Amino acid sequence: MGGLVAQSIHRSVLSLVEKNEDYAHQVLRDEARIDQLEIQIDDMVASLIAREAPVARDMRFVVVALKINTDLERMGDMAVGVVERSLALMRQPELPTGDLIVEIGNLVESMVLTSLDAFVQRDEKMARGVIASDDGVDTLRNRITRQMMDLMKTDPSTIEGAVDYILIARRLERIADHATNIAEDVIFMVKGIDVRHRMLQEE
Amino acid sequence: MGGLVAQSIHRSVLSLVEKNEDYAHQVLRDEARIDQLEIQIDDMVASLIAREAPVARDMRFVVVALKINTDLERMGDMAVGVVERSLALMRQPELPTGDLIVEIGNLVESMVLTSLDAFVQRDEKMARGVIASDDGVDTLRNRITRQMMDLMKTDPSTIEGAVDYILIARRLERIADHATNIAEDVIFMVKGIDVRHRMLQEE
Numbered sequence: 515m516g517g518l519v520a521q522s523i524h525r526s527v528l529s530l531v532e533k534n535e536d537y538a539h540q541v542l543r544d545e546a547r548i549d550q551l552e553i554q555i556d557d558m559v560a561s562l563i564a565r566e567a568p569v570a571r572d573m574r575f576v577v578v579a580l581k582i583n584t585d586l587e588r589m590g591d592m593a594v595g596v597v598e599r600s601l602a603l604m605r606q607p608e609l610p611t612g613d614l615i616v617e618i619g620n621l622v623e624s625m626v627l628t629s630l631d632a633f634v635q636r637d638e639k640m641a642r643g644v645i646a647s648d649d650g651v652d653t654l655r656n657r658i659t660r661q662m663m664d665l666m667k668t669d670p671s672t673i674e675g676a677v678d679y680i681l682i683a684r685r686l687e688r689i690a691d692h693a694t695n696i697a698e699d700v701i702f703m704v705k706g707i708d709v710r711h712r713m714l715q716e717e
Numbered sequence: 718m719g720g721l722v723a724q725s726i727h728r729s730v731l732s733l734v735e736k737n738e739d740y741a742h743q744v745l746r747d748e749a750r751i752d753q754l755e756i757q758i759d760d761m762v763a764s765l766i767a768r769e770a771p772v773a774r775d776m777r778f779v780v781v782a783l784k785i786n787t788d789l790e791r792m793g794d795m796a797v798g799v800v801e802r803s804l805a806l807m808r809q810p811e812l813p814t815g816d817l818i819v820e821i822g823n824l825v826e827s828m829v830l831t832s833l834d835a836f837v838q839r840d841e842k843m844a845r846g847v848i849a850s851d852d853g854v855d856t857l858r859n860r861i862t863r864q865m866m867d868l869m870k871t872d873p874s875t876i877e878g879a880v881d882y883i884l885i886a887r888r889l890e891r892i893a894d895h896a897t898n899i900a901e902d903v904i905f906m907v908k909g910i911d912v913r914h915r916m917l918q919e920e
Contacts, residue, residue, distance in 0.1 A: 556780065563770075567770035581783075581787065663876060670873050684884070
């Protein structure tokens with residue numbers, strides 16, 4: 515599930531950056547498989563709980579697996595969302611987007627892969643690295659939105675494409691949010707402490 | 718949790734339609750409480766599973782409660798997202814948005830309330846009603862996006878505000894998606910059948 519979702523995200527970014535329709539269509543094709551896997555994993559987890567009645571540490575693993583499963587499926591949806599806008603962009607004149615989209619795409623991809631590694635290896639340090647990267651994604655998304663706003667104002671013929679880029683940046687940011695959720699769940703699993711909603715702890 | 722989230726969504730729509738800052742700030746204030754409740758509910762569910770080792774129908778209820786908890790917290794996040802754009806819009810000249818935003822707001826709110834009622838009353842029919850409404854939200858969102866695109870092209874001075882409305886429509890649509898998730902989970906809980914990813918069943 516993790517591998518397939520990571521691959522879809524990778525292909526969604528490639529479809530955008532390289533204007534490659536084949537990658538886009540692969541992402542659309544793989545969505546059904548991801549949806550199927552989500553249901554299978556939920557069922558496996560539910561029957562595992564019913565059979566084994568896990569406690570404490572094992573129970574934390576089970577709850578986290580359920581949550582990560584949901585996050586992965588939503589990440590798959592967002593990859594499809596990126597691809598839909600990326601296909602629309604292929605039919606429009608090229609915009610001067612600079613390197614920001616490549617940059618946000620790379621950062622988000624690395625967060626996704628690291629969050630999955632952190633889960634598999636139960637590695638708290640990796641998980642904290644993912645959480646620390648999230649602010650960088652927000653900054654990049656804001657810069658892209660600002661850049662596209664300015665572009666539209668200067669040249670209204672860019673409106674269609676610029677809105678597509680704004681939406682793509684938001685979808686990539688949402689993928690990063692899900693990777694952050696996974697990282698927080700990994701820390702909960704490993705340490706038994708809850709790092710979600712950090713502001714609560716800072717109060 | 719459900720009541721508080723539904724209230725935040727209601728206030729986020731009111732803050733937008735009535736340009737009311739007080740409602741907006743209430744939504745921002747209640748976010749921390751919603752985050753706190755999510756953690757408390759997860760903990761309650763985890764300790765309930767550990768203590769009771771529920772099976773079959775009860776286990777379905779437990780898995781669904783965990784999933785709905787996540788959906789509710791994300792809906793709260795989206796309400797905050799609506800409010801952020803709604804506050805930005807209050808500082809900009811008024812746009813001719815027509816009644817579409819009111820319409821999508823009302824539809825989304827009613828889906829949220831019905832999905833929660835369906836859960837509490839274990840009512841499959843209500844849940845199916847929510848799922849049936851989701852296409853209407855998508856249509857409204859597309860109409861709003863189209864309307865705002867046209868507005869920007871005619872009058873570039875509307876770009877900031879029009880992009881805000883496009884993002885608000887998307888956030889409302891995401892709230893409707895979460896309500897649909899809840900409705901699907903209710904049907905799973907009541908009937909033991911999985912109606913997520915309907916396309917899989919149609920294949």
